[in-house]
Each structure stands twice: as C-alpha cells, then as structure tokens.
Amino acid sequence: MTMFTEQNLTCADCGVEFAFTVSEQEFYAEKGFNNPPRRCKTCRAAAKANRGEGRGAREMFEVTCSSCGVQTQVPFKPSGSRPVFCHDCFQKEAR
Numbered sequence: 001m002t003m004f005t006e007q008n009l010t011c012a013d014c015g016v017e018f019a020f021t022v023s024e025q026e027f028y029a030e031k032g033f034n035n036p037p038r039r040c041k042t043c044r045a046a047a048k049a050n051r052g053e054g055r056g057a058r059e060m061f062e063v064t065c066s067s068c069g070v071q072t073q074v075p076f077k078p079s080g081s082r083p084v085f086c087h088d089c090f091q092k093e094a095r
C-alpha cells in the first residue's frame with residue numbers, strides 16, 4: 001500500500017502553487033493516472049469550460065448588430081439571412 005502525502009505543485013498555466021491533496025492522489029491512483037495534475041483547479045475548470053464541457057458554458061458567436069453596427073456576441077449561430085441585433089437593439093425591436 002502506498003502512503004500519500006500532500007504535495008505542492010505549480011500550475012503550468014498560471015504558475016500558482018496548489019495542493020495535490022491525499023484524496024486527489026488516491027483518486028488519481030485509483031483511475032490509473034501516473035502523472036500528477038499540471039494545472040490548478042481554476043485552470044482545469046477553465047480548460048474544461050473552453051472545451052464546452054463546463055456547466056452552463058455556451059459557445060458565443062461574434063456578430064455585428066444589423067441595426068447600430070456594434071460588435072456583439074450572441075449564443076446562437078447567425079444564419080446570415082436574418083438580421084442580428086445587439087442586446088440594446090434587441091430590446092428596442094422587442095418593444
């Protein structure tokens with residue numbers, strides 16, 4: 001049986017020191033992972049979110065508002081055939 005001790009690792013992304021706790025090491029050993037995590041929890045969560053696996057993470061599309069021409073982001077893919085509005089203009093259009 002291997003004895004685990006808490007380790008301090010440095011995040012490969014942000015350089016912050018984080019604890020690789022005993023329970024995490026046990027979890028890693030159980031899963032058969034040989035390498036300790038390279039990133040802190042924050043960066044790991046961010047990387048997950050970037051892959052679209054994060055909770056509530058939505059892909060945003062860069063668009064130009066058809067009404068005022070401002071650059072904005074919308075949570076859907078613009079079809080091209082219909083006008084896209086920024087938040088402000090959308091509010092106006094809805095009225």
Ligand SMILES: [Zn+2]
Pocket residue numbers: 011012013014015016039040041042043044
């Ligand atoms: Zn980090």
Ligand SMILES: [Zn+2]
Pocket residue numbers: 065066067068069070085086087088089090
């Ligand atoms: Zn607008």
